[in-house]
Amino acid sequence: MPELPEVETVRRGLEGVVVGRRIAEVQVLGRRTVRRQSPAELTIRLVGRSFTTAGRRGKFLLLSLDDDAVLVVHLRMSGQLLHLGGPERPPIAAHTHVVLVLGDGTELRFIDPRTFGEWFVSSDIDSRGVPAELAHLGRDPLLEGLPTAYLAAHLAGRRAPLKTLLTDQRIVAGIGSLYADEICFRAKLRPDRSGGSLTAPESASLAKSARAVLREAVRSRGSSLRDLRYRDLAGSFGSYQDRHAVYDRAGEPCQRCGNRIVRLKIGARSAYCCEGCQL
Ligand SMILES: [Zn+2]
Incomplete structure (x- = not known):
C-alpha cells in the first residue's frame, strides 16, 4: 500500500x-x-x-x-x-x-x-x-519535520508496540507497515517494544531513523513491491525495494549481523525484524 x-x-x-x-x-x-x-x-x-x-x-x-x-x-x-x-x-x-x-x-x-x-x-x-x-492527521515528517521531542512525547507511557504507534496516522502521518519495519530496523529497535519502554537515546534514534528512511525512500521514488501495483504517474516503478533491510525478507540474513530476518505477529499485522541486532 x-x-x-x-x-x-x-x-x-x-x-x-x-x-x-x-x-x-x-x-x-x-x-x-x-x-x-x-x-x-x-x-x-x-x-x-x-x-x-x-x-x-x-x-x-x-x-x-x-x-x-x-x-x-x-x-x-x-x-x-x-x-x-x-x-x-x-x-x-x-x-x-x-x-x-x-x-x-x-x-x-x-x-x-x-x-x-x-x-x-x-x-x-x-x-x-x-x-x-x-484534521485528525498528526505531523507529516516531510512537511513539518519529526523532532525527537515530539515523537518521545507520543511514545511516553504507551504500552502499545512501536509498530502500532509509528503507523498511527494521528501521531505521524504517512508511515505504514513497510516503512515502520524499516525505521525500527534502522533504529535497532524491535517493532514489538512498547512505546513507553524506550530510553531517551532510543527515542532520538527512532526519530532520526524515521527521517532518514523516509528521505531516502523519497529519493528512490518509493517502493514497488512484488504485486507491481505502485507506479508513478508515468507508469514507472520506484527502486527503494532494492534497499529494504527487513520488509518481506523473512529467512534472509540480516545485513548488519547475519542473523535470519523473522516475521513477527503484532496484533493482526506482521512485522519483519532481526532478533539478533534489534533490541
Ligand atoms: Zn541483525
Missing part, C-alpha cells in the same frame, strides 16, 4: 502536469471511489476549475482548486494515478474508476483494483490548507 514516499513521488509528478491546468471533463466510472458525495456533485465541483497547487499530507494528495476547494485523493491499498498525454491514448484499462480530462487534452486516470481508494472535494479548509476531514 502506498505510504508517504510513494504518495510524495506521485505528488511531485502531479505538480508538473496538473498545476495551472483546467478540468475539462470528469468521468466517474466506478461506484466506490466517490462515496462522501455523489459522483454528480464531484463532477459539478470540478468541471471548469483549474488546479492551483499539488500538495500532500500523510498519504493523502491535496489538489487545490481555483475556488479554494481541495480535491482529496487517497490511494489506499491499490490506487494508482496515471497521466496520459500524446495523441495515442490507450483504451481505458480494467479497474479505472475516475478519468479527468484536462484542458490541454491530457488525461489523469485513477485505477484501483481493490476499490478502497477515495476521491472527494472539500471546501472546509483550515489555515494550513488542510481539509477538515483530515
